[in-house]
Amino acid sequence: MFLARVVGEVVATIKHRELAAQKLLLVRGVQPDGTPSGRLAIALDSVSAGTSDLVLVVDEGNAAAQVLRRGRGAVRTVIVGVVDEVSTS
Amino acid sequence: MNFGRVLGTVVCTLRVPSFRGHRLLLVQPTDTAGTDQGRALVAVDLVSSATGQRVFFVRGREAANALPDPDNPADAAIVGIVDAATERPLGS
Numbered sequence: 001m002f003l004a005r006v007v008g009e010v011v012a013t014i015k016h017r018e019l020a021a022q023k024l025l026l027v028r029g030v031q032p033d034g035t036p037s038g039r040l041a042i043a044l045d046s047v048s049a050g051t052s053d054l055v056l057v058v059d060e061g062n063a064a065a066q067v068l069r070r071g072r073g074a075v076r077t078v079i080v081g082v083v084d085e086v087s088t089s
Numbered sequence: 090m091n092f093g094r095v096l097g098t099v100v101c102t103l104r105v106p107s108f109r110g111h112r113l114l115l116v117q118p119t120d121t122a123g124t125d126q127g128r129a130l131v132a133v134d135l136v137s138s139a140t141g142q143r144v145f146f147v148r149g150r151e152a153a154n155a156l157p158d159p160d161n162p163a164d165a166a167i168v169g170i171v172d173a174a175t176e177r178p179l180g181s
Contacts, residue, residue, distance in 0.1 A: 005179055008121065008174065008176040008177055010171060010173070010174045011172040012171055014169065014170040015168060015170070018155070019168060024090075026121060028179060040121065041090065042092070051177065061149070064151075073154050074168055075147075
């Protein structure tokens with residue numbers, strides 16, 4: 001999993017059937033202090049995240065399948081949490 | 090999933106049987122604005138995309154799972170055509 005900031009959204013009429021009726025958000029990986037790490041990904045949203053939210057993202061097929069309550073498929077990148085706080089000592 | 094731009098077609102007469110009936114396209118990974126990012130790759134096309142189109146693709150085992158029969162060796166698959174994508178800079 002990685003920390004990311006929701007930086008936008010993607011609109012696609014023609015897409016794989018497993019992506020039908022799913023919100024696709026653009027996430028940019030961030031360091032714990034919030035600075036961008038450069039990693040950009042298109043993720044399915046399972047938690048109704050919004051633009052500029054700090055979120056937790058999985059990029060692995062088994063995790064995605066479990067969250068979406070379906071068998072292993074074509075999806076691997078899913079937003080699984082909205083981060084309230086990150087603290088480092 | 091990541092953005093890419095279709096550069097062209099790859100034709101293989103001899104190929105593994107599980108690739109039969111599928112088009113192979115050359116894809117250049119890009120950022121949201123369409124600027125090239127990294128090396129071009131070959132991906133199975135599942136959305137009838139055309140050269141020059143902005144698409145998004147999935148890598149890894151999930152690419153193979155995206156085909157109707159998941160028993161295939163694909164490691165990248167185009168799963169959508171981008172109509173619009175907006176990216177707001179961080180911190181704004």
